[in-house]
Amino acid sequence: AQTVTQSQPEMSVQEAETVTLSCTYDTSESDYYLFWYKQPPSRQMILVIRQEAYKQQNATENRFSVNFQKAAKSFSLKISDSQLGDAAMYFCAYRELQGGSEKLVFGKGTKLTVNP
Amino acid sequence: DSGVTQTPKHLITATGQRVTLRCSPRSGDLSVYWYQQSLDQGLQFLIQYYNGEERAKGNILERFSAQQFPDLHSELNLSSLELGDSALYFCASSVVSGFTEAFFGQGTRLTVV
Numbered sequence: 120a121q122t123v124t125q126s127q128p129e130m131s132v133q134e135a136e137t138v139t140l141s142c143t144y145d146t147s148e149s150d151y152y153l154f155w156y157k158q159p160p161s162r163q164m165i166l167v168i169r170q171e172a173y174k175q176q177n178a179t180e181n182r183f184s185v186n187f188q189k190a191a192k193s194f195s196l197k198i199s200d201s202q203l204g205d206a207a208m209y210f211c212a213y214r215e216l217q218g219g220s221e222k223l224v225f226g227k228g229t230k231l232t233v234n235p
Numbered sequence: 236d237s238g239v240t241q242t243p244k245h246l247i248t249a250t251g252q253r254v255t256l257r258c259s260p261r262s263g264d265l266s267v268y269w270y271q272q273s274l275d276q277g278l279q280f281l282i283q284y285y286n287g288e289e290r291a292k293g294n295i296l297e298r299f300s301a302q303q304f305p306d307l308h309s310e311l312n313l314s315s316l317e318l319g320d321s322a323l324y325f326c327a328s329s330v331v332s333g334f335t336e337a338f339f340g341q342g343t344r345l346t347v348v
Contacts, residue, residue, distance in 0.1 A: 156339075161341070162323060163341055164325065164327075220285070222268055223280070223327075224280065225270075228277055
């Protein structure tokens with residue numbers, strides 16, 4: 120089974136600055152999807168950004184971008200111009216294909232604090 | 236609003252009891268996933284149903300069971316509850332294979348006392 124590792128249990132950033140959250144994964148597949156989900160205090164899981172493995176270009180969504188290094192199996196999330204509303208748990212996830220089924224495998228999360 | 240509805244939002248029950256958590260997927264989504272989120276385990280995949288049939292099983296205890304009904308809503312049944320079953324239970328839904336996003340409900344917070 121694939122595994123997803125987030126090595127930073129907690130991170131903090133000053134408002135308006137940039138922060139990078141790390142994620143590594145283990146897979147033998149060549150085509151797959153990676154995701155970053157945000158979980159604010161409301162508990163809702165919100166998709167932040169996705170990356171298809173066959174695309175070499177890094178995905179970008181407004182202030183959020185990823186650094187996807189396929190050979191290194193690394194998928195980090197960069198948040199630029201951090202805002203107070205970015206404070207949340209961030210989960211890296213991998214879409215696993217196994218036995219004809221698909222599911223998301225999550226890392227344990229990184230708690231991001233944004234300081235005013 | 237993700238379009239996925241979970242009820243109830245909160246549930247407090249005693250050890251040894253049985254509870255049922257309900258999930259209505261997004262309109263048109265045939266796949267339903269159940270996840271358990273506890274403090275020390277992150278989000279653990281429990282089980283997936285696709286169009287009424289069980290498709291994949293994760294770390295789901297034998298005391299837990301699920302089903303998906305013809306109208307595609309799903310129920311997760313937890314029995315002989317233990318203190319360690321206290322967690323946030325999420326339901327997510329997606330279209331058929333090759334999904335590019337799974338949509339999550341707001342979760343059910345289960346507290347076993």
